[in-house]
Amino acid sequence: MPKILYKDSYRNVRRGTMQDIELEQAVEILLAHASPVTETEDVPLLDAVGRVAAEDIKAGFDNPPFDRSPLDGYTFAAASTCMAKAESPVTLRVVAEECAGDFFAGTVGAGECVRIMTGGAIPQGCDCVVRQEDVREDGDAIRVPFTSKPYENYCYAGEDIKKGTVILRQGQIIRAAQIAVLASEGHATVRVHRRVRVAVASTGDELLQPGEPLRPGKIYNSNLYLLAGRLKELGAEVTVVGSVPDDVERAAEVIASYADKVDVFLTSGGVSVGKKDIMHGVVPALGAERLFWRVCMKPGAPAIAYTRGRLLGIALSGNPFAAFATFELMAKPALLRIAGQTDVLPARRRAVLADAFPKECLGRRFLRARMEADGRVSLPDQHESGSLFSAAGCDAFVDVPAGTKPLAAGTEVEVVIL
Ligand SMILES: Nc1nc2c(c(=O)[nH]1)N[C@H]1C(S)=C(S)[C@@H](COP(=O)(O)OP(=O)(O)OC[C@H]3O[C@@H](n4cnc5c(N)ncnc54)[C@H](O)[C@@H]3O)O[C@H]1N2
Numbered sequence: 001m002p003k004i005l006y007k008d009s010y011r012n013v014r015r016g017t018m019q020d021i022e023l024e025q026a027v028e029i030l031l032a033h034a035s036p037v038t039e040t041e042d043v044p045l046l047d048a049v050g051r052v053a054a055e056d057i058k059a060g061f062d063n064p065p066f067d068r069s070p071l072d073g074y075t076f077a078a079a080s081t082c083m084a085k086a087e088s089p090v091t092l093r094v095v096a097e098e099c100a101g102d103f104f105a106g107t108v109g110a111g112e113c114v115r116i117m118t119g120g121a122i123p124q125g126c127d128c129v130v131r132q133e134d135v136r137e138d139g140d141a142i143r144v145p146f147t148s149k150p151y152e153n154y155c156y157a158g159e160d161i162k163k164g165t166v167i168l169r170q171g172q173i174i175r176a177a178q179i180a181v182l183a184s185e186g187h188a189t190v191r192v193h194r195r196v197r198v199a200v201a202s203t204g205d206e207l208l209q210p211g212e213p214l215r216p217g218k219i220y221n222s223n224l225y226l227l228a229g230r231l232k233e234l235g236a237e238v239t240v241v242g243s244v245p246d247d248v249e250r251a252a253e254v255i256a257s258y259a260d261k262v263d264v265f266l267t268s269g270g271v272s273v274g275k276k277d278i279m280h281g282v283v284p285a286l287g288a289e290r291l292f293w294r295v296c297m298k299p300g301a302p303a304i305a306y307t308r309g310r311l312l313g314i315a316l317s318g319n320p321f322a323a324f325a326t327f328e329l330m331a332k333p334a335l336l337r338i339a340g341q342t343d344v345l346p347a348r349r350r351a352v353l354a355d356a357f358p359k360e361c362l363g364r365r366f367l368r369a370r371m372e373a374d375g376r377v378s379l380p381d382q383h384e385s386g387s388l389f390s391a392a393g394c395d396a397f398v399d400v401p402a403g404t405k406p407l408a409a410g411t412e413v414e415v416v417i418l
Pocket residue numbers: 202203204206207219220221222223224268269270271272273274277299300301302316317318319320322385386
């Protein structure tokens with residue numbers, strides 16, 4: 001591997017045609033290099049929660065599979081009660097009893113009924129159900145004091161799902177409701193894409209692992225937990241590499257050793273213009289192609305993306321909120337695409353600010369924020385890129401365009417929902 005000096009690495013890439021790109025362009029470039037995994041596997045339904053469907057599934061039969069009763073009561077032909085009145089009820093003979101799961105194979109004739117429980121299959125000859133509380137039970141007969149209409153209190157076969165309906169779409173994320181629908185159609189397993197494999201590491205000789213004693217000038221490594229934790233939440237197969245030293249060759253060797261094992265190598269730190277911002281050197285040392293460096297946004301502007309063969313490398317800023325924001329806005333769409341998902345961009349909406357933001361934004365800025373129950377979006381007090389704690393309760397970013405003056409409470413803003 002060529003020896004690359006720290007001081008060379010950013011200066012070389014800064015010269016020439018290098019230009020900051022818009023976030024949307026960065027996402028487009030990442031998505032263009034995010035090939036969905038092709039390997040699939042069949043997993044039991046409960047293991048499929050959080051996974052991405054690898055095939056469209058159509059309902060193989062009408063659900064429910066038979067006409068059924070929505071009540072505990074009696075079923076008969078509505079025509080049998082056409083003469084019924086409160087003062088002269090019609091008497092119907094109870095010829096059978098059916099609980100849910102039973103099947104009465106006979107035909108119910110005029111003047112007859114079947115006692116039926118909720119979920120019981122409606123027998124031949126019957127077209128309505130009455131509640132048992134509404135009739136008088138009298139030995140093996142009932143007295144019905146009103147006329148019933150055909151298909152009153154009646155659940156049709158296929159009322160829930162018609163045969164042939166697409167019940168799961170390729171690329172859809174599978175949640176509890178989806179596995180319940182699959183179960184209702186008799187599926188015990190479902191075909192899913194294999195999980196996206198991500199190695200996550202942090203750069204920075206200042207970093208200590210939690211559990212080590214705190215030493216002067218050092219800080220604990222929080223980004224590793226933020227990124228690995230978020231990857232877990234998103235259902236990725238995470239390899240926690242840990243801290244890589246601030247050494248171009250060593251870091252490149254570590255990343256290269258994962259090139260065939262993971263889809264994405266995610267790092268934080270070392271992307272700005274400092275003496276130890278090694279990622280500029282790591283990219284050529286890896287023999288990788290740099291896709292971009294610097295995005296027109298705060299925080300996280302100095303993010304780098306690169307590829308080597310099938311490996312996609314995403315190097316985020318070390319500042320914790322920069323790592324947080326750029327992970328959500330740039331890395332996540334690419335990871336979801338690789339995982340096989342079709343819907344990969346975060347939702348956006350307009351909302352009114354509950355709090356003021358007192359600073360002018362010369363460049364485009366993403367503010368940590370929280371959607372409130374009243375539909376407004378609130379801001380914490382602390383917005384530094386290096387501050388993590390105030391982001392911990394946030395579930396949205398306010399997307400503030402370049403050149404925005406201080407924002408007053410009550411201003412309508414564009415919000416990215418996490
Ligand atoms: N002269 C300039 N300096 C800086 C610029 C610039 O344009 N010119 N950009 C600033 C911006 S914006 C950012 S963002 C940071 C990006 O720096 P790096 O991505 O190279 O990150 P580091 O220098 O390694 O670290 C920055 C900051 O974050 C702390 N850190 C790093 N890793 C972790 C971790 N795993 N857990 C917790 N905290 C971490 C690190 O100690 C630093 O305080 O550069 C600005 N500078």
